[in-house]
Amino acid sequence: MENQTRFNLNAAVENWRNELAAQPNLASDDRRELETHLRDTISELRQRGLNDEESFVLARHRIGKPQKLADEFVKENPAKIWRERVFWLVFGLLIYRLWNTLASSAITPLYTWSNFHGAQRLEDLLPQWVLFYFPIWLRDLHYGPFLFIFLEFINTLLVLTVVICLVRGKLEKLRSILEFAFKNRLRFVLVAMLSVMLVSVVGNFIWNSLCVEQLRGVYVGICLYNAFWSSWIIAIVVWLLPTQNQKIPKRI
């Protein structure tokens, strides 16, 4: 009897709600829905003659442990976690690129070279056949020292387009092909590092085939150096992901 008077149902539900909130895979709408369910169960048990505490304990038991609940939600929508991880991966990459572009614009040989040669417009960097695909107003613009920032923006735009497609579920086939890379955190980090290195090397080849002759080769060293450091930044960002330590359960 003493226990019953001491038990505070609202505080208990509040505690339970906090436990749910600690699960990164449960959206606020999911939590709200689960709480309604818990309260419905409690009401039913009370009608059957159980006291507040007994009703709460039994209802909580029926609904399951928060961790297990979150796993059930992930099972039905594994792409959700996958998207979140890719988001963080790209977030890290973008931050690194932005920082790199802004910070290194004064010191890297490429920028020094371009400043020295007065590269201020796209036509100073790109051959005619590439320029052909740019609108005229973009070609004629004088970017000044912002030229490389503009190019970085185009780069970023490409990455962003892929990510938006991924997040909106447009590339589900690609997702299922890459599923093996998302089984656990370590594997994801390794695949992420390798991908960043690979993208940089491929990007370097593309750059070499696109840029004007004088610039070819200048970029190689910087590119590989950047790729090495970006991959470490990515590794750290991915390691600290909010969903850390969670293996993705197999879909039923």
Add this chain to the structure above:
Amino acid sequence: MLTKDLVAASSKPLLLSILAGGESYGYEIIQKVRELSGGHIEWSDGMLYPVLHRLERDGLIESEWKNSETGRERKYYFLSAKGKKGLAAEREQWLKVHNTLCKLWKIKPASI
């Protein structure tokens, strides 16, 4: 009691059929399934919502938060036009399995 696999496989036609009878919410759906199956189909509370959300993502059902008679806000689910077609397809498939088994076991099949 049904096996785990059968519970998972039958959840879609059961949910669509229940919602074909009118909108409902998670707690009520579980009660209804328990009652209709005479306690043989026992859905765990945690399993139901992800399935409902998957059906919603697939466009078969829709949902809306509404105040219930008791004043408690609940998320109600209802069948979409696509869900009605989905239910018809599910019904056809399940009845095919049912009738085949009935023939094998020499019991009277249900009418399609």
